């Protein structure tokens with residue numbers, strides 16, 4: 425194996441690719457689809473996680489408060505919420521008016537949205553924005569919020585006073601349902617795509633093995649002469665290994681650019697149609713994608729050719 | 742030196758192609774191996790090429806190239822050593838086995854590249870070899886543009902390319918017209934005499950063998966039945982035509 429020439433191996437392998445171009449093309453196309461499935465899976469997973477992260481990054485939930493609460497009572501409730509040790513990081517009270525102003529600010533480009541509101545009308549409700557420590561404590565907090573109570577002195581029509589217990593928090597919203605849906609989607613996508621990818625990988629290996637076997641077969645006469653004049657196994661085998669390697673590399677390069685184009689198209693469509701989703705830029709995972717494609721291509725290509733040649737060499741010696 | 746000691750070759754299907762063969766060929770000798778079809782001649786060359794292995798017995802080859810002498814016991818040759826052993830041999834086949842899509846020049850250069858010679862050495866050696874087989878002006882022809890005799894001369898040049906010390910020709914004139922056959926044989930004898938190579942020629946062409954008056958080893962049913970110098974051995978001379 426000491427001094428075979430590299431250029432010989434490269435030329436031979438390229439000739440081989442061309443000689444069996446239909447099979448070579450088939451191998452490359454199946455490999456490309458295998459890679460695209462992986463790439464799509466990876467990109468989807470990445471984006472779902474990214475959206476999950478941005479949802480949980482907020483770690484916010486809204487607890488709506490009884491309309492009749494006085495400023496004092498609000499302060500009492502606020503302290504009780506803050507007292508939930510280890511569950512709550514911060515609490516901010518947002519009054520009806522503040523909520524309306526915030527929404528008006530958010531949609532200031534669409535004044536028509538608020539045009540139908542009567543003067544002085546305010547459909548928003550006062551709430552506490554609670555920043556919790558972790559998504560896992562949401563249910564805990566929800567339960568405790570329901571338990572919060574204040575004592576209110578009520579003066580009846582006849583002038584007598586009585587003390588009643590009021591539970592001022594009456595509705596809680598959090599992002600858990602969205603997060604849960606995304607998580608389910610991610611797991612479903614993962615299982616389907618991993619299975620699909622495994623099948624495609626096996627199919628592409630199978631086609632490569634057969635492509636190389638045909639390549640070996642068509643050069644059988646040449647190989648037998650090479651053996652007679654003292655060619656080493658390395659010298660005979662390397663062109664075929666290169667042939668497989670080139671198929672893998674061509675597939676990974678094509679798959680990379682196709683993935684790039686598809687991803688850019690898909691994300692621009694998704695972000696323009698569904699504003700709540702944010703997407704990851706292709707550049708942020710391009711390198712790892714390119715490397716994974718190259719690894720898959722090389723394993724399938726080199727592995728496939730070695731399998732077919734090993735068989736052939738065994739038959740002969 | 743080539744030595745066969747009690748060599749038996751039994752193929753998988755039970756055919757005994759060689760049965761207790763003892764044969765010794767000295768360095769620089771010229772030997773005809775003759776015998777009817779199916780006698781076991783090709784089996785003998787295949788064993789020598791290490792394309793097949795013996796069922797029992799031993800084959801040893803001592804190859805001298807320049808100052809270097811190398812010893813090979815074919816039974817103990819590991820697969821990785823086989824290519825290096827084969828470089829000591831040059832083979833010529835009945836069907837030439839040239840590459841149809843390569844020129845004469847490329848067919849010969851190919852061998853030199855296989856054994857790792859530099860581009861410059863390849864160029865120089867191919868020219869020398871073409872001169873030796875008298876085909877310089879056909880260097881850029883393709884095999885199908887050559888006569889049978891010319892094709893066999895290309896094959897012979899190729900067999901000489903790897904500095905082999907032993908040339909093995911299995912029915913080299915089988916596909917060539919009689920006049921050309923003498924040319925090829927003359928060339929083989931010239932190679933033996935001029936360069937001191939050991940030359941083994943398998944054939945069944947009686948006239949050719951008789952004409953050159955060399956050592957003749959006769960094989961019948963896998964056994965060596967005669968070994969002499971001169972004309973071919975005949976069991977029933979009166980029946981021969």
Ligand SMILES: Nc1ncnc2c1ncn2[C@@H]1O[C@H](COP(=O)(O)OP(=O)(O)O)[C@@H](O)[C@H]1O
Nearest residue numbers: 752754756758777778779780781782783784785
């Ligand atoms: N690969 C093989 N498998 C089985 N039998 C074989 C094989 N090669 C040759 N033989 C048999 O061995 C005998 C000798 O064959 P061979 O050496 O080719 O004879 P020759 O070259 O003298 O015509 C024949 O009977 C032939 O059929």
Ligand SMILES: [Mg+2]
Nearest residue numbers: 782783784911
């Ligand atoms: Mg024969």
